[in-house]
Amino acid sequence: MEALIAGGGVAGAAAACLLGPRVTLIEREAEAHHKICGEFISHEAQSYLARLGIDPLTLGAAPINAVRLVHGDRAACAALRFRGLSLSRRALDEAMLAQAGQAGAGLLRGHAIRSASPAGLEADGLGRLAAPAVFLATGKHDLRGARRQPSRAAENLVGLKMYLVLHPAQRAELAGHVEVLLFRGGYAGLQLVEGSVANLCLLIDRARFKAAGGTWPGVRCYLEQDCPHLTRRLAGAAETLDRPVSIFRVPYGHLHAPGPADWPGLFRLGDQMGVIPSFCGDGISIALHSAFAAVAAHRASDAWAYHARMRRDLKGQIDRAGWFYRAGRARPGLAVVAARAWPGALRWIARLTRVPPWAMADL
Ligand SMILES: Cc1cc2nc3c(=O)[nH]c(=O)nc-3n(C[C@H](O)[C@H](O)[C@H](O)COP(=O)(O)OP(=O)(O)OC[C@H]3O[C@@H](n4cnc5c(N)ncnc54)[C@H](O)[C@@H]3O)c2cc1C
Known part of the structure; x- marks a missing residue:
């Protein structure tokens, strides 16, 4: 086995779809389950999903063509530049895991991983599993031995x-x-x-x-x-x-920088790599982008280059999202007034807070 994948959310399941029989994925939940998420699927996320053979529309996704910003009883509305989709994570993640299984990936569900180290993953009911590479895709949950060092303190x-x-x-x-x-x-x-x-x-x-x-x-x-x-x-x-x-306590703005807790075969995916304020609705596409990039880098056994690349790809997007997030929270009324006065503002913010096209070009 080439690699172990810790966690079967969008990031872990995408990596399993891409690597098929060469990987085993360990997920702590035994069955489809609800996750905290706004469940907006951006254009970039849709294009990665299509490459994995997943069409959210066939799963019943609702189309989203416009965004409405509301404070009190005032609202500003703008058409999106792209057609977004909306699908429960319960349905999306389950479809992705099924696709990974069809691609030949080993799926071990209902086993919580307790710790990660260069010697492998320690999981309930499985003991220790080892492989040359570990894709850490446990989302918001840190594993003993491989905790994130948040680059910003989590807001309460x-x-x-x-x-x-x-x-x-x-x-x-x-x-x-x-x-x-x-x-x-x-x-x-x-x-x-x-x-x-x-x-x-x-x-x-x-x-x-x-x-x-x-x-x-x-x-x-x-x-x-x-x-x-x-x-x-x-x-x-x-x-x-x-x-x-x-x-x-979600650590919005976190962008992982490899430190002493990381070892050469450890690839952090999704929220383990970077956490964008959720109002942007782009965490899913970051998770998918990270899976595609990690699988490409893993072929060259280069976790260092992968993390450096992800920092380059995501920094501008996550920093800008943080800025808009803080401005919106500090002056919510003004945000709606500004969005009404300049109808293009919401589209502009949406564009600045997506995975940039140049970052996706070579994957
Ligand atoms: C309030 C909120 C709203 C959001 N809204 C949106 C939105 O509308 N659109 C959008 O694109 N993004 C949104 N996001 C962000 C998005 O949900 C995440 O960025 C995305 O889910 C990250 O995917 P992931 O695969 O890294 O992690 P997850 O989807 O969290 O998957 C992690 C998986 O690992 C498993 N796991 C965890 N610990 C262990 C363990 N110890 N052992 C084994 N398995 C384990 C979990 O069960 C889970 O299945 C939102 C986030 C929040 C907090």
Whole structure:
């Protein structure tokens, strides 16, 4: 076996599709599961998925043609330069793992990896597995022995995702749009996924979360008080999950620089390599880009060159996204006023926060 892949999200599954029978992928979840994600699939992500033989439309993805930025009751809307798609990660990641299995990759599901070292991966129920290369694709979760050294301190944010069946009139108004809702203490994304169900995915300061009672009903009540637009959208909506999917402390802006914890055969993919503020909806394409680049570099056994390349490819995009993210959070009202005055602004921001075409050209 040439390589082990730790984690079966988009990054790990993409690498497994590309390497087929030469790899074994270890994923801690035994079955398809929900993940915290706005589930927007950008144009760049779609082109990588197509190369893997995955067509989100055949999986029921909803098309997204416009973005609507909302603060309070004010909104600015702009058409996207490309057609985005929206598909639950449960469906997308599962389709990718099935594709990897068809390509001949070994899939070991239901085994949590406990640690990583040059000697291999230590996983529940499997003991130690070793291979010349390890693709570390455990997303937000660090492994003992190979923890990320965040280049920025993680903000104290709580992430929550809930699916809702909206009232038909609200569903019709939302169709074709991704809505980015700015509120005091955070922001949310709202869009339809397959089956015309709405995904409400948000990040909120931990202090506000606690002030809202530290519960989902408390947060929903707080959001609806702060954002009349959302109150309208959610009127009469039925939640479809027993409780929201959650996450804490995402290290936005992180860009991995190899350090003493890295060894020559270790390739970091996806969120292990770089974390872009989620409002951009480009984390999936970064994960896919990293998988394609790591597989190419792995053929030359050059993890150092791979990490250096990824830093070059992603730095501008992640830095710019961080700047827009901080500006939007500091002056949400002004962000909407500016976007209304200059309708091209949202398209311009979208362009500046994508994996750049020059970075994808040789893969
Ligand atoms: C709130 C929020 C909203 C977002 N919205 C969007 C969006 O709309 N569009 C977009 O493109 N990006 C979005 N992102 C970013 C995107 O979700 C990530 O960048 C992307 O999922 C990274 O893919 P990955 O494969 O690196 O990690 P993941 O998708 O997180 O996959 C990691 C996998 O590793 C497995 N794993 C973890 N630990 C272990 C272990 N110890 N042993 C074995 N397996 C393990 C997990 O079960 C999981 O399957 C968002 C992120 C957040 C936080």
